[in-house]
Structures are given as structure tokens and as C-alpha cells.
Amino acid sequence: MFPIVPIHQLNKPPTEYTTLCDITCDSDGVVTKFVDLHDVKQVLELHPLTPGEPYYIAFMLVGAYQEVMGNNHNLFGSAHEAHIYIDDEGYLIKKVIRGTTVGEAAAGARYERSFLHEGFRRQISQRVKDEELTEAEGAELAQFYESRHDAYTYLSVNGVQNRSRRRTDD
Numbered sequence: 001m002f003p004i005v006p007i008h009q010l011n012k013p014p015t016e017y018t019t020l021c022d023i024t025c026d027s028d029g030v031v032t033k034f035v036d037l038h039d040v041k042q043v044l045e046l047h048p049l050t051p052g053e054p055y056y057i058a059f060m061l062v063g064a065y066q067e068v069m070g071n072n073h074n075l076f077g078s079a080h081e082a083h084i085y086i087d088d089e090g091y092l093i094k095k096v097i098r099g100t101t102v103g104e105a106a107a108g109a110r111y112e113r114s115f116l117h118e119g120f121r122r123q124i125s126q127r128v129k130d131e132e133l134t135e136a137e138g139a140e141l142a143q144f145y146e147s148r149h150d151a152y153t154y155l156s157v158n159g160v161q162n163r164s165r166r167r168t169d170d
Contacts, residue, residue: 003035003060006046014045032049076153104148113149120145 006014020031049055077100083091084157124138
């Protein structure tokens with residue numbers, strides 16, 4: 001069990017009780033135990049989500065475990081990394097190292113982009129032929145699929161920005 005905590009809206013008490021679900025092979029795809037100050041809880045207390053606004057959660061002390069997950073296990077590739085220095089004036093993001101894209105992970109497993117896209121388009125064409133999708137839906141789905149090639153393999157709300165700054169607020 002790793003500590004999982006909200007690192008956003010720290011000036012407000014959390015009011016939502018949650019569990020976390022994922023698409024990895026670990027824990028049957030769900031986290032149901034959360035480290036608390038004094039014991040282990042069955043839920044994680046978070047704040048209500050506001051559409052269009054980011055909300056950040058930190059998974060602490062993952063260290064070597066994350067490195068193992070980042071070595072192409074499940075085709076996720078490496079996670080974004082940030083080198084952060086904290087002092088009395090706040091924090092300074094010194095360096096951001098971008099993680100693996102979907103295309104890089106697929107190429108690392110020897111999948112060719114054109115082969116993947118052609119195969120997906122064939123499946124869409126069959127669904128259109130079987131009237132499970134309209135042509136417009138098929139075109140939209142194909143465009144979305146192909147646009148994800150350069151996307152980050154892990155879920156990300158707003159991505160990681162490469163910048164350094166001092167921050168002293170909550």
C-alpha cells in the first residue's frame with residue numbers, strides 16, 4: 001500500500017469518498033485500501049471535481065515500483081518525472097522529463113503505426129457495414145484513435161508543463 005493523497009485544494013476539507021480504478025494488472029484494477037494517519041481506510045477522501053478544472057492526486061513512495069511499471073510493462077512506458085526543490089520560499093520545478101507516448105510504446109513493441117491504423121480502420125468499416133456505427137461516427141472514431149498516437153500513455157488531465165517557478169500558496 002502506498003500513501004495516496006490529494007495535493008490540490010488543500011485549503012478545503014475533502015467531502016467525497018472514493019475508490020480508484022485503473023487498467024493495469026495490479027490489484028484487480030481497483031485500489032480499495034488507503035493509508036491514513038492512524039490506520040487503513042476503505043475509501044480515499046477527495047474534493048468534488050469541477051468540470052474543466054484540474055485536480056491532482058499524489059501517489060507517494062512508489063519509487064522502484066514505478067520504475068518497474070515504467071519499463072514497458074503493460075506498454076505504458078516511462079512516466080513523466082519532475083525534479084522539484086522545496087525550500088522556505090516554496091518550490092521550484094527544476095526539470096521535467098516527459099514520459100512515453102502511445103506511439104513510442106507501440107514502436108518499442110515492434111508495432112508499426114500504419115499497420116495499427118489500417119487494422120483499426122478495417123474494424124470501423126466492418127462496424128459501419130454492420131450498421132453498428134454511422135459513417136460519421138466511424139470517421140470521428142478513426143480520427144480520435146489516430147490522434148492518440150502522440151499522446152501520453154498514462155491518464156493525464158492537462159499534461160505536464162515544462163516550466164520552473166516558485167510557489168508559496170496552497
